[in-house]
Amino acid sequence: MRDNMEAKYDFERKFRDQVLQCSRCGFCQSVCPVFGATLRPAYNARGKMLLLKEVMDGTLDLNDELIETLFQCTTCGACAENCPSGVEVPEIIKQARKDMVHIGSCHPAFTGMNKVLKEHDNIYAEDEPEDFERERNGKAEYVFFIGCVGSYREDERTTATLDLLDYLEVDYTLIDEVCCSGVLEDVGHPINEKHVRTNIDLIMATGAKTVITGCPYCSRTFNNKKQYAELKEKGVKCIHLSQFLKDIDIGFKTDKKVTYHDPCDLGRHCGIYEEPRDTIRKIAPNFVEMRHHHEKALCCGAGGGVRGAYAANSIAMARRRLEEAEEAGAEVLLTECNSCVHNLANAKLRKQKLKIYTTTEFINLLREED
């Protein structure tokens, strides 16, 4: 037993007690989206903790063979939420990923992503952002920060959001934004300081006091990463779109049965559950919850880099979430995260009559029907 030896990796230094606290009860199996979609215990939180325990004990070493499980975790946090023994699995995994990258062991998708962000300003290496035909870098009360998924993969939904903001006469400007690069720290790499700098400078230049993000990942990055602390210090607030909309009485209504999917980044990671529901309940009185909701929401499978590295399993996870929407009898599924909506929409089968929108996209649709 390596108890008396020097800790070899940072994950041991920071989280040794927690890894030991794992009682192997297996309760995490009932909530882990990756295990739920694959039934492979190696992917489950317990399986990951067992591996790390063996690394700590010196039986195993971190190596390439561990990539398949250590980098296949959406960091959704459902395991930690459900763990009676108090193991904060996602934090441990993120640190273990940093240790892996440090020894040169990383999933090629993330090594690739790190490289892409060094050479481009978005995770897709696209050179031309969609032109949303709006002003960029102007002066306004709000900055609307779109995020990579919204700019390059869900441009139609972003246009709908911007149309709605225009209708509500919000004084906002877009900026020549670059990737918030928050995802890098979740997959073992350091945040991209150059991109952080670019974003902060562009935001400050607009004179805006509030940044509204369309993507919970971005808002979590702006609020929690120390590299973006300067914004707060300079009096700039960062909120997610759902928090902005919640007090506005938009006025459109539908009698369709609507359900809401809590994005992990908005829900479990930021505690924002009610604001999106406030808005949705106003427009859709016939609101139903899925079997797993609020802190127990089932992850859509896109997060933590999994959609990029393990797309097939990612989509399989999204399919399980859609089954819950169908089980609840929902005709419409709304969510507040472009990553979620992208993965869920890709996963929807043709025979499923359910419609999937972001909340603002749906509101805009109702407005256009009016």
Place this chain on the structure above:
Amino acid sequence: MEVQGYNMPEDLYYEENHLWVREEGDLLVLGMDDFAQRMAGDIVYVQLPDEGKRLKKGKKFAKLESGKWLGKAFAPVNGELVEVNEDLEINPGLINEDCYGEGWMYKVKPDDKAELGDLIKGAEAIEKWIAADLEKYAQE
């Protein structure tokens, strides 16, 4: 036939954004060619629009994704989408495994079959087109 290592059957028509076209009775069968499939990598999602959708020649009518790339399918002719390969819903990888066979994507009823004449056809045309594309990608 093989062009610079890519399998590009001579008897098919090709739309310049790398859809192949084959006549099947009244209909046209469309799919992704070997060049594109290899560039894209493992296809993870193929959009399968509803039957009856109108296709406008030269315009995008569907999208597809691999792990790192978002691609668009452009209509090679004017017509109507009559059938899609539903197997691709659960197994989009068929496009990588067998892009000219089991990985077929769409069936279209063309307004005017003569429009096929505007597409790339024949060994010489295919070779020139692939060579040009390879150069274009090498520069990027």
Place this chain on the structure above:
Amino acid sequence: MEDRLKKALIEIVGEKNYNDSLIDMVSYSYDASEYTHRPSCGVWPQTVEHVSEILKLANKEEMPVIPRGGATGLTGMAIPLKGGIVLDLNHMNRIKKISIEDRLVVVEPGVVYDDLARAIAPYGFFFPPDPASSQVCTLGGNVATNAGGVRGAKYGTTRDYVLGLQVVLPDGRIMKTGSQCIKSVSGYDLTKLFVGSEGTLGVVTEITLKINPMTTASTTALGTFDDVEDAGRAVSQVMHSGILPAVLEILGKEAIMAINQNTDLNLPEVDAILLSETDGYTQEETDYQMSKVLEVFKANNAKEIKQAQSKDEAAGLWAARKSAYAVLARLKTHQVLEDVTVPMSRLAEALKGIQEISKKHNIMIATYGHAGDGNLHPQFVYDGYDQDQVKAKRAASDDLFRMAIELGGTLTGEHGIGMQKARYMCWEHDDVAMDVMRSIKRMVDPKNILNPGKMALDEG
């Protein structure tokens, strides 16, 4: 894993249902117990035919096979102690039939308990034996260990509900036991032999379970006790109250403290809490039953009595109770859970005895459990890296089982023997019984390939 055998297994289940990569082998080396051993490979059978072919092959090659479900067992039942093939049954997870009129369900072994509960709830039915691990445990495992749960005192254990099985014997032959009838005495009761056999006599591939109509009303209450012996006596005397509560659980001080760390319940940190639930069809009835229970509590010096005011509050208390094993892991690096069971009349003595053993060996023993059927869960909580504590735990275990047997009790009420209690089997069972058990094992598994090394079956 020999290439030839690997090929043969892939031939049976297909390449994507075979694995021997490092990360899988590590997972398969563990269950919820303290034990570990590497297997050679894992396979995911999809059908009973797969299971049969695999066992035929393993029998021919004399390769161990270890069935595995949710792997929530606490005694090392699913550990591949002699290496071999882990038979991961989680892909066989269909509920094949629900027949309300026949009062039964037919399930594959990989069905998770909570999934079954959710499937039959809309019909107003439930499957009573619900282990604490119900959100992850699989029914194949429940059958293998005759799982109990909190409702044991009134509703019995898994064995009372298994009407029939489909079993694959170690030589690959497929056998049906029992019937679809509520009762049958046709031939030897093979069903009851396999229930609780811990995967050593056959692999269960289909289970027919009797289900019960749900009760619609319940009352939940707790009593606090400053002396654990008072609590023990209260439990015994509930038997004189004229009613049988559906649940009667005990929580000792350490368990209470650990639960408080994990929840907002703020339970009073006393020597013992008794948590009870009565069930029936009207609130009047369940309240009446509970009043009888609470009279017994009061007569035994219960300091505080509290009734849950809502279904949510009751649910919160039961969720907390079910988390007791894992929350105790917050306290020290290692924990080992026992489940000695004693006759109801000896409960107070058993509780006192556990406290004395803990003092004698200077090791923490948190106690909780299904007091209502005499099934205690003393949990050793210690620093597993400290060799003195490891020795103390070993000695304390010996004393614990000695005491339990002296009180007329048994080594295990519901967790099974596995690896954990194998060496104590001959303390509880006489030589003749051990000989008969080993003979039965040898008869169905002459090459000892199915889950070898467990239950002290290999010795003698």
